[in-house]
Amino acid sequence: MAVVETECIVLRSYDLADADKIALLLTADHGIVRAVAKGAKRLRSKFGGSLEPLSRLKASYFKKETRELVDLDRAEIIESAFDLVSEPEILTRFSYLTDILISLVPAEDPDPAMFRMMNACIETVRNRPEAIDSVSLYFEAWLLRLAGFFPSWDECSICKLELGDGADAQVTAEFQLICDRCRRSSAGEMLTANDRATVARSRRQSPEAFSSERVAADSLARLSSIFKRMIARATGFERVDRALQAGVQGLR
């Protein structure tokens, strides 16, 4: 049996039989793990309020080679997410983001970049809750990228020539891009040069820097719709971003 000490973000926690809970943790260097927290439902549990979604913890757990579930031993809060989860819109949005992360990332697949990305996104929204829409877009783009589902958008998928910075491009059914010269019909979804610049910016900037520059509403809507379809294609089913739906209904 191995003892693992790691930083992690609580993705979800569920009640288990008796006084126990199961917590789904995105760890800094061991990927997503499922941990049993014995006695966590008791009033005076050593886990206290540490297993709330989006809390960042310093945790240690025991792992047996033959078992998927690990036993949580200690969980010390580095940053509580109480402020975040008490905002319904932010809670709903992160619940969607957590959902797509869990469905795209295989369990126990170490990816420190995924941990850093999620952590930086949470921090950005903590400092500037109004950045939630652009941070969500950033999260979707990076999740797709890190999970290996983002096609190269630098070149035309037909002639393989690099797409210029100022060029619009057509999006294929496989979410690849086609340049103006190779485009056969004027029908079909288009990405503007501006949309492409936004995606390029997400690739090189932190979520903090990315969301401090305004993303045009039409770009945000177009890209977010494409990313959601990419995620649906990758996972095999569609997920509903309830916060986005509520926002759209609010505009009507």
Ligand SMILES: [Zn+2]
């Ligand atoms: Zn081309």
